[in-house]
Amino acid sequence: xxxxxxxxxxxxxxxxxxxxxxxxxxxxxxxxxxxxxxxxxxxxxxxxxxxxxxxxxxxxxxxxxxxxxxxxxxxxxxxxxxxxxxxxxxxxxxxxxxxxxxxxxxxxxxxxxxxxxxxxxxxxxxxxxxxxxxxxxxxxxxxxxxxxxxxxxxxxxxxxxxxxxxxxxxxxxxxxxxxxxxxxxxxxxxxxxxxxxxxxxxxxxxxxxxxxxxxxxxxxxxxxxxxxxxxxxxxxxxxxxxxxxxxxxxxxxxxxxxxxxxxxxxxxxxxxxxxxxxxxxxxxxxxxxxxxxxxxxxxxxxxxxxxxxxxxxxxxxxxxxxxxxxxxxxxxxxxxxxxxxxxxxxxxx
Amino acid sequence: xxxxxxxxxxxxxxxxxxxxxxxxxxxxxxxxxxxxxxxxxxxxxxxxxxxxxxxxxxxxxxxxxxxxxxxxxxxxxxxxxxxxxxxxxxxxxxxxxxxxxxxxxxxxxxxxxxxxxxxxxxxxxxxxxxxxxxxxxxxxxxxxxxxxxxxxxxxxxxxxxxxxxxxxxxxxxxxxxxxxxxxxxxxxxxxxxxxxxxxxxxxxxxxxxxxxxxxxxxxxxxxxxxxxxxxxxxxxxxxxxxxxxxxxxxxxxxxxxxxxxxxxxxxxxxxxxxxxxxxxxxxxxxxxxxxxxxxxxxxxxxxxxxxxxxxxxxxxxxxxxxxxxxxxxxxxxxxxxxxxxxxxxxxxx
DNA sequence: CTGAAAGCGCTTACAG
DNA sequence: CTGAAAGCGCTTACAG
Numbered sequence: 001x002x003x004x005x006x007x008x009x010x011x012x013x014x015x016x017x018x019x020x021x022x023x024x025x026x027x028x029x030x031x032x033x034x035x036x037x038x039x040x041x042x043x044x045x046x047x048x049x050x051x052x053x054x055x056x057x058x059x060x061x062x063x064x065x066x067x068x069x070x071x072x073x074x075x076x077x078x079x080x081x082x083x084x085x086x087x088x089x090x091x092x093x094x095x096x097x098x099x100x101x102x103x104x105x106x107x108x109x110x111x112x113x114x115x116x117x118x119x120x121x122x123x124x125x126x127x128x129x130x131x132x133x134x135x136x137x138x139x140x141x142x143x144x145x146x147x148x149x150x151x152x153x154x155x156x157x158x159x160x161x162x163x164x165x166x167x168x169x170x171x172x173x174x175x176x177x178x179x180x181x182x183x184x185x186x187x188x189x190x191x192x193x194x195x196x197x198x199x200x201x202x203x204x205x206x207x208x209x210x211x212x213x214x215x216x217x218x219x220x221x222x223x224x225x226x227x228x229x230x231x232x233x234x235x236x237x238x239x240x241x242x243x244x245x246x247x248x249x250x251x252x253x254x255x256x257x258x259x260x261x262x263x264x265x266x267x268x269x270x271x272x273x274x275x276x277x278x279x280x281x282x283x284x285x286x287x288x289x290x291x292x293x294x295x296x297x298x299x300x301x302x303x304x305x306x307x308x309x310x311x312x313x314x315x316x317x318x319x320x321x322x323x324x325x326x327x328x329x330x331x332x333x334x335x336x337x338x339x340x341x342x343x344x345x346x347x348x349x
Numbered sequence: 350x351x352x353x354x355x356x357x358x359x360x361x362x363x364x365x366x367x368x369x370x371x372x373x374x375x376x377x378x379x380x381x382x383x384x385x386x387x388x389x390x391x392x393x394x395x396x397x398x399x400x401x402x403x404x405x406x407x408x409x410x411x412x413x414x415x416x417x418x419x420x421x422x423x424x425x426x427x428x429x430x431x432x433x434x435x436x437x438x439x440x441x442x443x444x445x446x447x448x449x450x451x452x453x454x455x456x457x458x459x460x461x462x463x464x465x466x467x468x469x470x471x472x473x474x475x476x477x478x479x480x481x482x483x484x485x486x487x488x489x490x491x492x493x494x495x496x497x498x499x500x501x502x503x504x505x506x507x508x509x510x511x512x513x514x515x516x517x518x519x520x521x522x523x524x525x526x527x528x529x530x531x532x533x534x535x536x537x538x539x540x541x542x543x544x545x546x547x548x549x550x551x552x553x554x555x556x557x558x559x560x561x562x563x564x565x566x567x568x569x570x571x572x573x574x575x576x577x578x579x580x581x582x583x584x585x586x587x588x589x590x591x592x593x594x595x596x597x598x599x600x601x602x603x604x605x606x607x608x609x610x611x612x613x614x615x616x617x618x619x620x621x622x623x624x625x626x627x628x629x630x631x632x633x634x635x636x637x638x639x640x641x642x643x644x645x646x647x648x649x650x651x652x653x654x655x656x657x658x659x660x661x662x663x664x665x666x667x668x669x670x671x672x673x674x675x676x677x678x679x680x681x682x683x684x685x686x687x688x689x690x691x692x693x694x695x696x697x698x
Numbered sequence: 699c700t701g702a703a704a705g706c707g708c709t710t711a712c713a714g
Numbered sequence: 715c716t717g718a719a720a721g722c723g724c725t726t727a728c729a730g
Contacts, residue, residue: 006722006723006724007723007724008723008724016700016701017700017701017702018701018723018724019700019702019703019725019726020699020700020701022723022724022725022726023700023725023726026725030699030700031699031700032699035699049461049464049465050465050723050724051406051465051723052462052465052466052467052724053401053406053465053466053467053722053723053724054402054406054706054722054723054724054725055724055725056402056706056724057400057403057406057705057708057722057723057724057725058706058723058724058725058726059706059724059725064462064466072426072427072430072446073424073428073431074427075424075631077421078420078421078422078423078427079422081448082420082421082422082450085448085450086450089455089458094447094458094462095447096446096447096466097421097445097448098443098444098446099430099431099434099446101431101434101435106438109438110443113401113443115398116398116399116402117401117402117413117445117466118400118401118402141396253635256635257635260635260637263637282424282630282631282632283631283632283635286602286605286606286609286632286635286636287636287637288608288612288636288637355706355707355708356707356708357707357708365716365717366717366718367708367709367717368709368710368716368717368718368719369715369716369717371707371709371710372709372710372716379715379716380715380716381716384715384716399707400706400707400708401708402708403706403707403708403709403722404707404708405708405722406706406707406708406709406721406722406724407707407708407709407722408708408709408722
């Protein structure tokens with residue numbers, strides 16, 4: 001930052017006062033057209049960039065928001081970030097992104113750094129570590145500063161903050177119902193994320209839809225596993241033992257594995273085995289056949305989150321809003337059609 | 350930012366001067382242990398967060414770097430960002446990420462915002478728009494401020510800046526050579542990105558390896574297309590007309606499409622048709638069989654880029670460094686083995 | 699229409 | 715060991 005042109009420099013060169021330069025650059029009606037022109041021209045010529053730090057010392061806001069996400073390799077978070085950015089730039093805000101690598105310590109550091117940078121508000125999706133330990137002291141400290149904060153996706157409901165998250169329960173129900181409606185008689189719920197709240201919601205959603213259809217005459221099937229090493233065997237056993245003709249997989253990766261493994265085992269997809277996964281990522285789309293999924297509507301979540309934050313920044317209404325987004329079912333190649341004609345169909349928006 | 354505790358508040362409460370508070374918090378040897386303890390305790394208790402803006406107004410550096418990437422949904426950029434973050438946090442730097450959505454205007458705004466936020470340095474990968482129009486005025490303006498800048502991946506070689514990028518030419522050569530070595534006689538080069546510099550380098554790399562093997566006795570085959578609408582037909586025609594037994598695809602998506610389409614057309618992969626793509630993303634790994642690829646070593650690119658930037662920040666050596674990263678070949682399920690025994694092999698690091 | 703002055707929250711020589 | 719004072723680059727009442 002050394003040697004940058006500042007207002008004083010400009011003032012000296014133009015032989016006017018710093019006040020005049022400042023006002024001219026701000027297009028104040030106090031200043032004459034001619035002076036404004038001269039000042040702006042010179043500022044342009046010397047590549048003057050106002051020092052946001054100094055400015056915000058006075059004006060107390062920066063038109064910048066900070067975001068803390070667990071990572072930026074998940075397609076899901078990438079899309080959420082795009083949703084945030086789009087909405088934010090519409091309102092003239094710059095978005096500063098940081099990620100925690102799912103570590104509490106890094107999350108704390110990011111949060112502190114964003115506060116230090118005087119962001120006007122913060123959007124956060126918690127790290128796995130914070131979620132597992134239910135330790136939210138970092139954010140609680142910041143809440144004392146009355147900085148507007150909105151949680152998204154990985155939220156913590158006990159915190160008195162606005163939030164936006166998915167209705168995972170409903171997503172799983174919808175998927176299960178669709179499988180049932182297209183003729184599946186024996187649907188297994190496959191999950192490697194049973195210990196997370198999201199995983200639990202999806203499980204309950206499946207269970208509920210299943211019970212609505214069968215009561216207790218037909219038992220649900222849960223296939224739970226924690227690593228992919230013996231995936232093939234686990235799946236094969238489950239498929240044979242229970243005679244499954246449908247799988248609802250609680251995440252994208254396990255759905256892809258199911259698809260590939262089932263084919264290896266000689267199953268036709270979707271005629272022998274229909275599959276629905278979660279998350280509409282690149283893996284799902286590029287699989288063969290393309291995977292039917294419950295979409296998490298990531299972009300929408302991002303724009304909603306920013307909208308909530310902006311609301312919080314402008315109004316002082318103290319009631320916290322918990323926004324729940326309804327998932328969509330994207331039907332592609334791994335599910336049978338409802339109607340007789342076998343048309344590939346994709347429900348959008 | 351309203352109502353946050355500041356040094357003056359602390360000083361008033363503790364009945365010492367602001368100078369003392371400032372020094373105590375900075376652990377200055379001038380201050381007594383007892384005072385330091387009291388000050389820190391109170392600061393903690395009131396949730397005092399130093400105002401980075403005010404601080405940097407004096408000290409002129411912020412231990413923060415800014416990054417501008419085209420997007421955060423490409424797995425590649427996600428990984429680069431993780432590489433940057435990891436290296437940066439090792440040295441106590443915070444990373445502020447912005448993305449341009451491949452738009453010049455947004456890129457300019459991000460750049461300006463980062464400068465305003467007094468980052469100590471900037472890492473940039475240019476937007477498609479800037480690359481296409483070869484318009485780099487935004488960055489050139491910032492170069493006047495003697496802010497350290499390093500370009501990565503989407504670089505512009507005419508700019509007098511440090512850079513780190515991939516040797517795409519070599520990657521394509523390596524891949525072609527491997528296909529030849531495993532017995533492919535007729536290899537096609539498939540590309541939807543012929544108009545980018547990256548696409549051109551890969552094409553040349555293929556061409557060179559091909560010529561080394563065949564001279565002009567066996568003609569190379571180029572399959573170039575601009576959209577995926579009639580992909581199946583384009584590929585099918587090429588495959589039949591030229592009797593291809595190998596494909597080098599210039600990007601991840603077209604490789605996946607080739608894999609899926611070839612299978613639909615009745616080809617066995619890799620025995621009838623071997624395929625190598627570019628970029629080691631989730632699509633490549635989750636494909637069936639897993640796609641052999643030229644990996645772009647994204648994380649390494651990120652850490653290298655930060656290392657270069659740090660160098661630039663500390664030393665005033667004016668010679669610019671153009672770092673070229675050597676690609677790796679990741680051999681998986683879509684290529685035949687070199688040796689007789691059919692062992693799936695993955696070359697790493 | 700222009701300018702002098704105070705002040706944002708911090709740091710840092712300098713004095714005591 | 716502690717404090718008064720100047721100053722970082724900007725904005726904004728206030729005076730002229």
